[in-house]
Amino acid sequence: MGKPLRHPVMPERLKNSAIQILLVINAVIMLFPLGLMVLSSFKSNAEIFDSPFALPATLDFSNLLRVWQDTEFLQYLGNSMIITGASVMAILVTGTLAAYALARYRFRFSNAIFLFFLAGLMVPLKLAVIPLFIELDTLGLLDTRLGLVLVYVAMGLPSAVFILTGFLRSLPGELEESARIEGASEARILWQIMLPLARPALVIAAIQNAVPIWNDFFFPLIFITTDSRKTLPQGLTVFMGEYNTDWGVLFAGLTLAALPITLVYIVLSRHFIAGMTAGAVK
Template sequence: VMVASSFKTNAEIFSSPLSLPTHFSTANLEKVWTETNFVRYLANSVGITAASVALILMFSTLAGYAIARYRFRLSSLVLMFFLSGMTVPLKLAIIPLFIQLDTLGLVDSYFGLVLVYVAMGIPSAVFIMTGFLRTLPRELEESARMDGASELRIMWSIMLPLARPALVIVAIQNAVPIWNDFFFPLVLITSDNLKTLPQGLTVFVGEFTTDWGVLFTGLTLAALPITVLYIVLSKQFISGITQGAVK
């Protein structure tokens, strides 16, 4: 419906919302490109999502590997510390969070927004990575140590390739909500050149009228990159889910 509506006029959308367009028009697409800073919004969303997911993968892999593969007295306590972050939604602490970021000068900046997303994503990512890495046989790393491999070499060359399905799950699980998020950019971003795609598309939502055809076109274009990402990584995603279910 959304894709079909992006080729309709507002009159067609209201008269026959579920039907295919009588004639395909690119007027809505042209309006999105000419009347908004769409390319800038798209670049901002891509950059923020990529940076956030990369940092989440890096920190959660290191933490999950340490908790899963090394035996130390406080390992369970450290894992519980990360899991406690899943119990309280970060949106409930938006006022103190905003004050803290404002004090640090991170309001209306890419880094401040990325920092929030990383804090949101790490708890569940550590949980997933720890659970998956614990299922890998210890004989692999023990034989690698006997061959003289360093700890970094074992993690990078042996464990991480085997943990690829878990990495894909973490990436998709975090990329989709970050890409679609509207709340935190609305609160933390004020400059037009820093806005993300969901925030930038609100220009078509007026107080009294809404240009639905153009809005649906923008939403279709916004959904396209994350849909392509899922299609590309779907094989690994399904593999990770089925492996986790079997193990």
């Protein structure tokens, strides 16, 4: 006589349908606010307040045009692109150089230096914002994009060095050795042999840093005061204050602010997920 099953087994198909339904509900909850944001950016105030759930009556681009033309949106967007681009480039270049030294050469203090980089991973740099503020002021870099970039590079280097060192260590040594025997310079080995091989790790390090820098609000809030140097998230707070009664324009501003990274995410979603969870997933 077999023991009766404690849990009556639901037919697999029924259970999977139930799970699928829950996933769809979850997807609706995730997408509804964003859908509402996009649709409302085509609506007038009256439409938003009277029929919040309805599709816009007409495809009216005037809200979006107003954000585009009457605000500093393009300036903020440009600043964010310059700051994020410069920071990520600098992180990748300096990070790759350091990681290459740590991964492919044996030298005194290499472990200590690696640990020094690792220690940077543990520190929330927000907590050092006061000394950073004073330091940037002393250097004459307060309220400049360069100052912000330097802080971001310092913030991103530990994780980039960690990822790249791990990856470069895993590469086989034969290619490098044979190039060395043939008389290639160390710099050429790094540039022509190792760098192309390291591309997957570079993509991960780039995304892991680009997304938080692009989205950051804390450091610009404290370091940047001149309107023409503000980043997109920071500019958004200015804009939301100025247009606070015109809801169509507010939703249009949010939509335009969300658009660039959303588009890139849709194209590169797999890399984004891998990059942003790298370090947490191992």
